[in-house]
Amino acid sequence: MKKTVIILGAGASADYGFPLWAGLKQQMLDLDLDKELSETLNLRPEEVEAHKTAFGEFQQHLTREPDATLDRIAFLIDQPKSKHLRPTGHYLINLAGYLLSKIECEKQDGKWVSEFQTVLLDYLASQSAQFEAEQNHLQNLTVISLNYDRVFERFVSNGFFKRLIEHSEYDPPSLAFSINFSRNNRLSVLKPHGYISGLAYDNGVSHVGMNNDLVIVGGHTQGIRHPGNDLAIGYGEHQLLCREAFLRMGRHMYVVDERDVSDYQAANQALMNAEQVFCLGLSPAGLCQSSFAFKESQKVYLSNKGEEVSGIAACKGPADFESLGTRSERMNSSDFPAKFKSLTFDPT
Numbered sequence: 001m002k003k004t005v006i007i008l009g010a011g012a013s014a015d016y017g018f019p020l021w022a023g024l025k026q027q028m029l030d031l032d033l034d035k036e037l038s039e040t041l042n043l044r045p046e047e048v049e050a051h052k053t054a055f056g057e058f059q060q061h062l063t064r065e066p067d068a069t070l071d072r073i074a075f076l077i078d079q080p081k082s083k084h085l086r087p088t089g090h091y092l093i094n095l096a097g098y099l100l101s102k103i104e105c106e107k108q109d110g111k112w113v114s115e116f117q118t119v120l121l122d123y124l125a126s127q128s129a130q131f132e133a134e135q136n137h138l139q140n141l142t143v144i145s146l147n148y149d150r151v152f153e154r155f156v157s158n159g160f161f162k163r164l165i166e167h168s169e170y171d172p173p174s175l176a177f178s179i180n181f182s183r184n185n186r187l188s189v190l191k192p193h194g195y196i197s198g199l200a201y202d203n204g205v206s207h208v209g210m211n212n213d214l215v216i217v218g219g220h221t222q223g224i225r226h227p228g229n230d231l232a233i234g235y236g237e238h239q240l241l242c243r244e245a246f247l248r249m250g251r252h253m254y255v256v257d258e259r260d261v262s263d264y265q266a267a268n269q270a271l272m273n274a275e276q277v278f279c280l281g282l283s284p285a286g287l288c289q290s291s292f293a294f295k296e297s298q299k300v301y302l303s304n305k306g307e308e309v310s311g312i313a314a315c316k317g318p319a320d321f322e323s324l325g326t327r328s329e330r331m332n333s334s335d336f337p338a339k340f341k342s343l344t345f346d347p348t
Helices: 010-016 021-029 033-040 045-064 070-078 089-106 111-126 151-157 160-165 175-184 243-252 261-273 284-289 306-316 333-344
Strands: 004-008 141-145 186-190 215-217 276-280 299-302 320-323
Touching (some): 004 333, 010 333, 151 215, 284 306, 299 306
Parallel strands (some): 276 299
C-alpha cells in the first residue's frame, strides 16, 4: 500500500443524510428550544437558560456575519475576556451535536464506507499468505475526519475480522496467525474537530481470541477541552439523545482555529509522510482556509470538480492537485472506493 492520507469533509457524510453547514445552520435556527430542552431532554431550568443565551448570541452573530461557520460563531461567543474562564460557546455546539445525533439514530446504512471497508478486506485477504501477523499492514493509511459524526469509524470497523475470515481469498497459515492478525492490524483515524460522542466498539475477544472489529486508533482525543468527559455510546443508540450525552457534546466537539497549525499538528505530520492524499467532500473554501500543509510534488486527489482545482492549487500549492470528478461535476462518494483501490495498491 502506498503511504496514503484520506481527508474527509462534510460532503463525505452527505450521502448519509448529514447536512452541510448551511443545512445544519437552518436546522438550528428552526429548533423549538422550549420543547427540545425542557420536554425532550429534561434539562434543569438553569441549563435551559444557558443554552437559550448562547442561542441568542448565535442569532445575533449570524445577523452580522451570515456566512460565519459554527467554529467562527462559537469563537466569537467566547471571545470577550469575561468569558475566558467560563466559556459559553459549547452550549451552542451541544445543539449542533444534538441535531447530528438525531440523524445518526435514523441512519443505519453503511453505503460507501462499507464499500471502502471491502477494499481494505480484499487487500488484506489477498496478501494474507505473504503478510506477517505481527505487523500492522494498514500502517500506511491515515484518515483525517473533520466531521463530528461517526459514520466512517462505525462502518469501516464494523464486523471487520469476521468478514475477513469469511473472505474467499483469506488463507492464514494457522489459527495463531489469525489471532495475531486481528490484534495487530489497526487503522489510524484523526479527528481534530472532535466528535458527538465516543464510539463504543465491540472488540471483545471471542473464545479463539479473534477481534470482531478493526481497532481505531489515532489523535482524535487530542485537544479536548475537558479530558475524561467522554461517554462511549454505540452507533445509533438513542442514549445519544439523552440529557447526559447532550450536556457533554460541546466538551469534545471543540472549536479549533483552522488557520492555527497547532490544531492540525498530528494531521500535518501524517501529510508530511504521505505519498498521496485524497480529499473527499471538502469545499474549496474549506481547503484554502485550513492549515493543511501539502508538500512539493505530492499527489493530491480531489473530489471537487475540475474547474475548482486551479483555485485550490493557487492557495494550497506546491503539491500536484488533480480532480477525480469532471470539469463541471464533483466525484460522488460512491465512486471513491474504486478510485482509492486503483490508485493506492501497487500492482506488484
